[in-house]
Structure formats: structure tokens, C-alpha cells
Amino acid sequence: MYRTAAKRLLGGGGAFTATRLLRFPKLRSTIIPSYYTSGLCTSSVGGNAESPMGGNQSVNPNQSGHTASSSSTSTGEGPRRDESRKPRAEFQEEQARVLSASLRHVPRLGWTEEAMMAGSRDVGVSPSIVGSFSRKEAALVEFFMDECLQLLMDKIDSGLDLQNLIPSARIAKLIRIRLEMQLPYMSKWPQALSIQAHPLNVATSFKQRAMLVDEVWHAVGDGASDLDWYVKRTILGGVYSTTEIYMLTDDSLEHRDTWAFLDDRVKDAFDLKKSIQEAKYFAQDIGAGVGKSVQGLMNGVMQTMSRRSGGSTF
Amino acid sequence: MALRSVSRRLGSRILNHRSFVASLHSHATSFGFQEVKEEDKSKLVGNVFTNVASSYDIMNDVMSGGLHRLWKERLVGKLSPFAGMKHLDVAGGTGDVAFRIYDAIYSVKRRALQKVDEASLEETQIYVCDINPNMLNVGKQRAAERGLRDNKSLVWVEGNAEALSFDDNSMDGYTIAFGIRNVTHIEKALAEAYRVLKRGGRFLCLELSHVDIPIFKNLYDLYSFQVIPHIGELIAGDRESYQYLVESIRRFPPQEKFASMIADAGFEKVEYENLVGGVVAIHSGIKL
Numbered sequence: 387m388y389r390t391a392a393k394r395l396l397g398g399g400g401a402f403t404a405t406r407l408l409r410f411p412k413l414r415s416t417i418i419p420s421y422y423t424s425g426l427c428t429s430s431v432g433g434n435a436e437s438p439m440g441g442n443q444s445v446n447p448n449q450s451g452h453t454a455s456s457s458s459t460s461t462g463e464g465p466r467r468d469e470s471r472k473p474r475a476e477f478q479e480e481q482a483r484v485l486s487a488s489l490r491h492v493p494r495l496g497w498t499e500e501a502m503m504a505g506s507r508d509v510g511v512s513p514s515i516v517g518s519f520s521r522k523e524a525a526l527v528e529f530f531m532d533e534c535l536q537l538l539m540d541k542i543d544s545g546l547d548l549q550n551l552i553p554s555a556r557i558a559k560l561i562r563i564r565l566e567m568q569l570p571y572m573s574k575w576p577q578a579l580s581i582q583a584h585p586l587n588v589a590t591s592f593k594q595r596a597m598l599v600d601e602v603w604h605a606v607g608d609g610a611s612d613l614d615w616y617v618k619r620t621i622l623g624g625v626y627s628t629t630e631i632y633m634l635t636d637d638s639l640e641h642r643d644t645w646a647f648l649d650d651r652v653k654d655a656f657d658l659k660k661s662i663q664e665a666k667y668f669a670q671d672i673g674a675g676v677g678k679s680v681q682g683l684m685n686g687v688m689q690t691m692s693r694r695s696g697g698s699t700f
Numbered sequence: 701m702a703l704r705s706v707s708r709r710l711g712s713r714i715l716n717h718r719s720f721v722a723s724l725h726s727h728a729t730s731f732g733f734q735e736v737k738e739e740d741k742s743k744l745v746g747n748v749f750t751n752v753a754s755s756y757d758i759m760n761d762v763m764s765g766g767l768h769r770l771w772k773e774r775l776v777g778k779l780s781p782f783a784g785m786k787h788l789d790v791a792g793g794t795g796d797v798a799f800r801i802y803d804a805i806y807s808v809k810r811r812a813l814q815k816v817d818e819a820s821l822e823e824t825q826i827y828v829c830d831i832n833p834n835m836l837n838v839g840k841q842r843a844a845e846r847g848l849r850d851n852k853s854l855v856w857v858e859g860n861a862e863a864l865s866f867d868d869n870s871m872d873g874y875t876i877a878f879g880i881r882n883v884t885h886i887e888k889a890l891a892e893a894y895r896v897l898k899r900g901g902r903f904l905c906l907e908l909s910h911v912d913i914p915i916f917k918n919l920y921d922l923y924s925f926q927v928i929p930h931i932g933e934l935i936a937g938d939r940e941s942y943q944y945l946v947e948s949i950r951r952f953p954p955q956e957k958f959a960s961m962i963a964d965a966g967f968e969k970v971e972y973e974n975l976v977g978g979v980v981a982i983h984s985g986i987k988l
Binding site: 477480503510511514515518 | 779988
């Protein structure tokens with residue numbers, strides 16, 4: 387479900403259905419949300435996050451999906467639409483370029499405004515632009531997470547040798563590939579995790595992780611759409627997170643310990659699945675057994691009673 | 701019957717068009733609710749500020765109940781000043797915004813938390829531009845009181861927002877707090893802002909704006925037209941200037957219209973944020 391959505395959005399680039407912007411009231415100050423927003427929404431996938439906290443969507447029928455050159459004006463009607471779509475995309479592109487350049491400075495400066503300002507200088511833009519990113523450091527972290535997901539999807543599409551492996555090994559391999567993307571930033575990753583855990587940012591980071599987990603299951607070849615879907619994704623999410631945290635304190639050569647840990651956790655998950663199934667069958671058997679014995683008992687009782695009563699009528 | 705309704709609709713459409721065209725010119729020829737000639741407007745505004753300069757800060761405090769400080773804090777917060785930035789504060793005569801930016805950059809706490817390059821700190825330039833020399837003098841005085849009289853980072857410049865004397869692409873940030881209402885041609889001021897900003901530079905405008913919330917709007921109007929001119933008379937001894945003030949707020953374009961004007965000047969990512977239900981609005985844009 388997420389994968390197809392992700393493909394459409396990331397592949398579509400400036401497709402207007404993907405980028406509709408909603409300006410959110412800042413929680414801290416005494417502002418009343420503007421009644422005149424042109425009511426456009428963004429999804430968190432497009433590389434930077436105007437995070438939809440709560441997924442509010444209000445579509446202004448006049449706009450019919452076309453973005454205006456500003457997120458707040460409703461002058462995007464008519465002939466302005468086409469040329470105003472380009473400048474809007476330009477800001478997103480510019481932001482992506484700055485964030486991408488900032489990643490190079492992260493190992494030294496951390497996931498901070500300084501890294502982003504250094505990145506903006508690299509791109510040739512005034513550092514003031516950093517002031518306009520929403521939830522500044524979170525923008526950088528979320529950009530990185532989106533990039534890693536995109537990289538993972540590209541790697542899967544370009545053909546990993548997954549057919550010859552059993553499902554648990556496939557999952558382990560995919561998670562390993564994804565976690566290795568974080569290695570260059572390992573020294574500052576705890577900071578990234580704390581930024582993601584911040585209440586303002588939790589919604590977006592949760593969504594990004596959900597997409598990641600969904601992607602992995604999709605690649606492993608799972609098509610289930612019943613209650614199992616949630617259970618599988620939750621368990622895999624747990625495996626991923628625990629491994630990620632384990633990796634933070636792993637000093638072994640080439641992170642061997644982390645991969646061993648990962649393999650163990652995946653095995654546990656599958657064992658858990660098997661145990662649950664066994665428990666289910668066991669319960670069914672017992673149920674059947676008890677049912678049979680109760681039924682046998684009831685039959686015996688009925689027969690005895692009928693014999694006795696039959697006998698007494700004589 | 702149908703004909704009458706059609707003609708009424710046509711009539712109102714023509715009226716709307718005419719009033720739309722008129723409203724674009726109306727700001728240039730309006731001095732509060734009076735109609736004046738374009739050439740005269742800047743002189744009249746100049747007189748207002750010459751009169752109020754000395755009690756400008758006190759009046760701000762009284763009229764807004766001290767809230768104007770919070771609004772300016774919010775403005776500077778949004779700007780996210782950094783060491784080494786070249787910033788221009790227009791119509792910032794008494795230096796409120798400029799001092800806050802200076803503090804934000806030079807505060808010891810901030811320097812401790814973040815790795816600030818001392819050399820880049822030296823390069824910081826905050827220009828305060830105002831058309832009225834009286835307002836600038838008040839600002840210079842306040843700077844002296846803070847011990848910043850000879851500080852190289854603060855530069856006081858006399859100039860017109862519609863024709864700035866700065867180079868193209870020279871500023872990282874441009875702020876105008878409670879000033880754009882007073883310029884004769886808003887479009888020109890916006891165009892100048894666009895010109896002097898560097899690529900990636902931010903435009904921020906703090907201005908009194910329109911309130912739409914039903915009951916609050918009535919209270920606000922009552923306060924504006926009944927209370928403020930009286931306070932002006934009591935404290936500053938100048939009722940006329942404050943009458944002009946509240947009238948000019950009503951004549952200024954509403955939030956959406958102003959945002960579209962900013963976008964027309966070429967700015968990207970134009971947004972606005974209402975404070976206190978629309979009494980004040982912070983508009984922002986980026987030059988790309």
C-alpha cells in the first residue's frame with residue numbers, strides 16, 4: 387500500500403496530486419489558524435517534511451490541486467497556475483539541494499543548523515534560507531531518512547539476489563543494507579534519534595519507519611492484507627529499531643556483532659511466528675479432543691437415560 | 701425578473717473590477733481615511749513620525765500592552781540570525797528589531813552552545829535604515845545607552861524604503877517592522893527588498909493587519925478608534941498622528957492580498973502567520 391503510493395509520489399516529481407500544501411498553526415504561540423488557507427496538503431514523502439500532524443486534509447475546490455506560488459495565497463487560479471507551479475517546485479528543489487549538501491558536514495557538526503548553513507554555503511545560497519525550513523534539524527534528518535529509503539528501493543529494483551534465500555535471511559539482508567547506509571553518520575546518530583523522538587517530529591518519523599518496514603516486507607514477497615499485516619510490520623519495526631540502537635554501541639570489527647544480533651532477532655521473530663501457530667493448532671486439538679470427549683459423555687448419558695426410561699416403560 | 705438579476709450581477713462585477721483597480725492605487729493616495737496626493741503622502745507621514753519619535757517606544761508599550769515586544773521577539777526568532785550575516789532593518793528607526801538581532805547573534809549563551817567562528821562574528825553587519833532622521837537619532841541614543849555607540853556592527857543609515865542605497869544581492873536578511881504601512885508605494889518597497897537580498901535571503905514583514913473573528917473584531921475596532929487616539933493625546937500630546945495610525949491600519953491590504961503582492965515581487969515560499977487573531981501578521985518570503 388505504501389510502496390505504490392511512494393512510487394507514485396517520488397517518481398512523479400512535480401506531479402500536482404503529490405504536493406499540496408497545508409500551512410499548520412504553530413503550536414507554541416497565540417495564533418489562530420488562518421481561515422483563508424487555500425487548503426493544500428503535503429505528504430511527508432517528497433524529500434522534505436511539512437509534517438501532517440494528524441493528516442488534516444482540506445481541499446479548496448477552486449484550487450483543484452494546482453499549487454499556487456505561495457502556500458497561503460489563493461491567487462493561483464487561471465493562467466498563473468503553470469508558471470507558479472515552477473517556482474514552488476524550485477523552493478523544494480533548493481531545499482533538497484541544501485540538505486543534500488549539508489549531509490557532508492553532519493559527521494563533523496552534527497544534525498544542526500550549523501551543518502545546514504555550511505551546506506547552504508556550499509550550494510551558493512545565503513544561510514538565511516535555513517531559517518525558513520520547518521523544524522530545522524528535523525528537516526535534515528527526515529531528508530536523510532527519505533534518501534535512504536529511496537536508495538534501498540533502488541537497490542531492490544536493480545536486483546538483489548533474494549530468490550535463493552529463505553525469508554528470514556532475506557529480511558536480515560535488507561535490514562543490513564539499510565543500516566549500513568547510516569554508518570558514515572554513526573557518531574552523530576544518537577542525536578538524530580533524539581530529534582526523531584521529539585514530540586513535534588514523532589509523527590513524521592513514525593510514518594517514515596512504517597514505509598521502510600512496508601518496503602522490506604514487500605521486497606521479501608509478502609502480500610498478506612489481513613490482521614497479519616499489522617503484526618508483521620510491528621514485529622519487523624521492533625527488530626529494526628532494536629538493531630539500530632544496538633549498532634550505536636557496537637565496537638566490533640565491521641559491526642559483526644550487530645549483524646549477529648540482527649540474525650538472532652529475525653530468527654526469534656520467525657520462531658515466535660511458528661510458536662504462535664503451534665499454539666493455535668495445539669489449542670484446536672485440545673478443543674477438538676475435549677469436544678469429542680464431552681460429546682461422547684453426553685451421548686453415553688443420553689443412551690443410558692433412554693435405555694433406563696425405555697426399560698421403565700415396559 | 702431574470703433580466704434584472706443578470707444586470708445586477710453584471711453591475712456588481714463591473715463595480716468589483718473598478719474597486720479592485722482603485723484599491724491598488726488607493727494605498728498610495730490614502731493618508732488614513734483621507735485622500736491625499738501621492739507626492740504629499742510621504743511628507744505627511746514624515747511629519748507624523750517627527751512628532752511621535754520621542755514617545756514612540758512608550759506609546760508602543762501602552763497601545764499594545766507590552767505585546768509588541770513579544771511580536772518582535774517572534775519576528776527575530778523566525779529570522780534565525782547567524783554570525784556573519786548582513787542584515788537590513790528598514791523603517792527600524794528606534795532600533796528595536798536591530799537590537800534584538802544583535803543580541804541574538806552576540807549572546808554569550810548562544811556562542812557557548814554553538815560553534816561560532818569568531819572571525820565571522822566580526823563580519824556581522826546590521827544596517828538600520830529609516831527615512832526619518834529623528835527616529836534614527838532616538839535609535840542612536842538607545843545604542844549609546846547600551847554601550848554600542850561605536851560598535852562597528854550596527855550601522856545607522858538614512859534612506860527611503862522605495863529607493864534603497866544598498867547594492868544588489870548584498871543582504872542575507874531584510875526585515876520591516878510596522879513600517880511598510882507607511883510607504884507610499886508598497887510594490888516599490890517590495891521590489892527594492894527583492895533587489896538587495898542575496899539568493900536564499902529572507903524577507904520578513906511584521907505589520908498590523910486585519911482581524912476577521914466576529915466579536916473580537918468589534919472589540920478591536922472599538923479599542924482602535926475610541927481608546928488609542930485618546931491615549932495619544934494624553935501621553936504624546938498628539939491625537940492626529942494616532943488617528944492616522946489606526947486609520948492606516950484599516951487601509952492596508954489584508955493578509956492574503958499582501959501575501960500575493962509579495963509573491964508578485966518575485967519571492968518564493970510566501971507565508972504569513974497571524975498573531976493575536978490577526979491584529980498582527982508576520983509575512984515571510986525567500987528570494988531564490
